[in-house]
Amino acid sequence: MLLVTCPVCGAEGDETDFHGGGQAHVTRPATSDPENITDQQQRDYLFIRHNPKGLHFERWRCDRGCGKWFHAARDTATLEFKAFYGITELPPAELIAQAKGPWADYFAQRAQETKKSK
């Protein structure tokens, strides 16, 4: 039974007091450009998820507390939560640095986009 802490209201509780919402940082293509979405982009958005052994980023909701969604970084091998952070935020920099595989690619791409927009 995972022990979860809500970063919004601070409530600490069993995972059954919360609601696991699957992988974090999934981009919904239709929000920004609904006219130009390929079938494959839509398929990836709906169905394709990372399944790493190790550091992973997830969405959770404080079901029986404040009702807010938030992000969590969790090691899927040790089940240790590394961080809880806001739903609109990226993970702490030191965790981004530890990310591997598709997560590393994702954060690298996000960093590039941020650079461009500046």
Added chain:
Amino acid sequence: MTGKPFRLPEGGARIDRNTRVTFSFDGRDIHGFTGDTLASAVLASGQKVFGRSFKYHRPRGVVGLGSEEMNALIGVGADSSHEPNLRATQIEIYDGMTAESQNRWPSLSFDIGAVNNKLSRFFPGGFYYKTFKWPRAFWKHVYEPVIRKAAGLGKAATGRDPDTYEHMHVHCDVIVVGGGLAGLLAAEAAALSGARVVLADENPELGGIADLTAGMIDGVRLSDWLKPLIERLSAMPNVHILKRTTVVGHFVHNYLMMNERVADHDPHLMREGAPRQRLWKVRAGHVILATGALERPIAFANNDRPNIMLASAVRGLVERYGVTPGSNGVVFTNNDDAYLTAFVLKKAGINVRVVDSRKVTSGDLVQRAIADGIPVSLGAVISAVEGSLAVKAVKIADYRKGQGRVITEKRVECDFIAMSGGWNPVLHLWAHNGGKIKFDDGLQSFRPDVHRDAMTAVGAANGSMDVATTVDEARSAGEAAAKSVLKKTKALKLAKLEVKEPSRGALESLWFAPATGKYNEGNKHFIDFQNDVTAADLELAQREGYESVEHTKRYTTFGMATDQGKTSNLNGLGVLSEATGKAIPAIGTTTFRPPYTPYSFGSIAGSLTGSLFLPVRRTVVFQWHTDKGATFEPVGQWRRAYTYTGTGEDKHQSITREILSVRNKVGLLDASTLGKIEIKGPDAAEFLDRMYTNAYSTLKVGRCRYGLMMNELGFLTDDGVTVRLADDHFLMHTTSGGADRIAAWLEEWLQTEWTHYKVFVTPVTEQWSQFGLAGPKAREVLAKMDPDFDVSNEAFPHMSFKIGHLGGYPVRLFRISFSGEMSYELATPAGYGLSLWSALLEAGSEFGIEPYGTEALHVLRAEKGYIVIGDETDGTTTPDDVGMSGMVSKKKADFLGKRSLEQSYLKGSGRKQLVGLLTEDPQEVLPDGAYAVAEVKDKPPMEMIGQVTSTYMSPTLGRSIAMALIENGRARMGETISFPLERGKVVKAKITDTVFYDKDGGRINA
């Protein structure tokens, strides 16, 4: 039975010889003393057989001291209070207790199933897999029923459990599992450091096996030295001691489950209000495992005979209960510890000799035994046991480590055997949640290595079998645990303890003792007593290629019994090691799974049974419905009135009456359960445009619009009418069961995707009572209610909305319809609900108003072809499938599910589409869910083309109607399709439009 005095004239620290207790075992009255276990009392009466084994039905007696007992499984309690499979060594007796043995028929001393033992050469490992494969029909009708009857343990009680149970939740800084020397010292150190400590022990008394252990602290015997410590701990406000409490499992992030047997030992407590058992759910900052160690049996020929026990169990019987298994015992060991049993027996005046597999050994205890005149055979093993219901004699053979067969042996009479193959740290809890273990050559057993949770093992559980190390480990672990959890701890000053204990010679592993006769002939070396797995079975599994220990386990069922391999695991690994020539660590271990010992379903359920299982939600009119004879149906957590059956009516008649009342006059429905969500803020309209398939930004204030909601996959999830109360303010209706889900759904998108929207989502379902007033006379009823607004069709048309008053009642009115009749939904603050309900009925009485229930509602809506999400949709249904593609906006750039509808797999032909059905025989009502087939054949398989989603006898039309999802249904209008039912019956029905009644909608707009 034999007339021998099994109860010793003195001794027995746990029993009170002044209070006799009488209970019934297999219908026979047994007398014991307060403090006795069922095992000790029955053994004292002279009975040795406690049950029959699982596969071979061999007679079995008590083996263990406590929770490791694998043979003597007993059912306790009569009728519905009966609990099977309890360990005789843990059952505390009380006056009037009824207990019975298990897995024997017709009696313990004669068992028909024992023929399995004679046939045992036909029951090797993997027997079930090899034999019961075919013919297939035999499995269901012959093999399974016979196996189930012959095998298996106790029988579950029938009837509802009359006892009460409860759950407790507790958080603590440190939990100490096990109240022996190690646990008590660790708890003291943690508590004195300032930690809140829970200490749980499965036994009725603290102290573990300190009373059976050699050694002194500060010149006092261990068990006496512990007494003041236990008193001190019990008095500390930050220490909570739970006895008779088994920690059954350890889960992620130090979550533990404990089962406390509150009143099992004294049912009188239940009459005083105590629950029978209590399940504790604990979240601990740090876990200290002081679970001790369990003694290993030795695999020698026929080592399962009654009166062959673990050495510690024999020691416990004598020391704790003043009971001896016999008058002439043999201690069979490979280590020093079992010599303590010899001393205890000798002191009690019982003949004893020691058979020690070690040729050379040097510990204090061995020397003392020899000096005391106890006959000790070094370099020897037991090679045969005579007797089947009781031990009569053994053969003692000369032995050198590794020797495979017997060369010389001598016969020695005896009537019991105390065996010890060494001690295994109890690692179950350590391993439940991923703790790593390592092999220890000195112990010839596994001990804890590392754990990802905050957990420390101390004392014997950590493989530290001596008192001095245990004391040091326990104290420092307790202090460290407190420091790791608390920000500030108190300085710990503990007096140094002076420990004295005998030196120990090394243990020598003994995984298999050679037997008299040719290799293994006629002999069984039991490894797993509870599942009847022998050393030969394990070797056979190796020969047959089940080399991995996990495969061996499943093939032979070794370690898979309810004791989860407590006494068998390591012995099995030892046998496999010798069979394969691999070292034990190279073989690996199997997984320990929770629970440590089984616990009852009653405890798991706690008080959450019957009406407490799930909260029930009732509308404010609930009592009125009840008084009017309504039957109820569950809709989510709600109870909704299903129909109001009057005198002389059955449900069918009352439903018909209610339907016709709405069609011809006027009816009143309690629709308060309908989900109601207010959506407010400058971005509310745009937000709803994203959520619904159709547009809400174009909806005028004061108007209603029916909306469809999809998930991102493009499948329908909810529907309902939403009204625009103001530019920035909407009131959404959801299905009764969907209110919470949809509110959460809206919140999720607001919080995670469109975070910049300024919108509040507020569920208001319970704030409002809402009633449907439907039927051609509805407007007249409304007019009589003294409205402060114009109720004419022109001023208040279909799909419009008003806020006003009906007499004194503040109301929100929606002119919407789910019945096909002219209809209003009236919402009033819930406090006015019952009063408005009654006023409406009174105002409507002259028009023949009648309340109607949910079944009438469903028939009415089906006649009109209105869908119900969850009936006409199944989670893979798109708006187009139900013929509502017109409600999917083409103008809006984006809304949930829009892009998915364009995916190739949702386009093209072959999708099931919603159609109406009219059966050829108008009186024939299709069963709900019936399948339509492309072609009717004599027997399945037949190609299925769809299924019935709603089906009713329509009183309005005087015939049956149905809706169905049928492949390419809309292209098949007028076609007749077939529904094969049970027993060859086939119902034919014509595909039609889904609207059966008032197709042009004249009545709604009247």
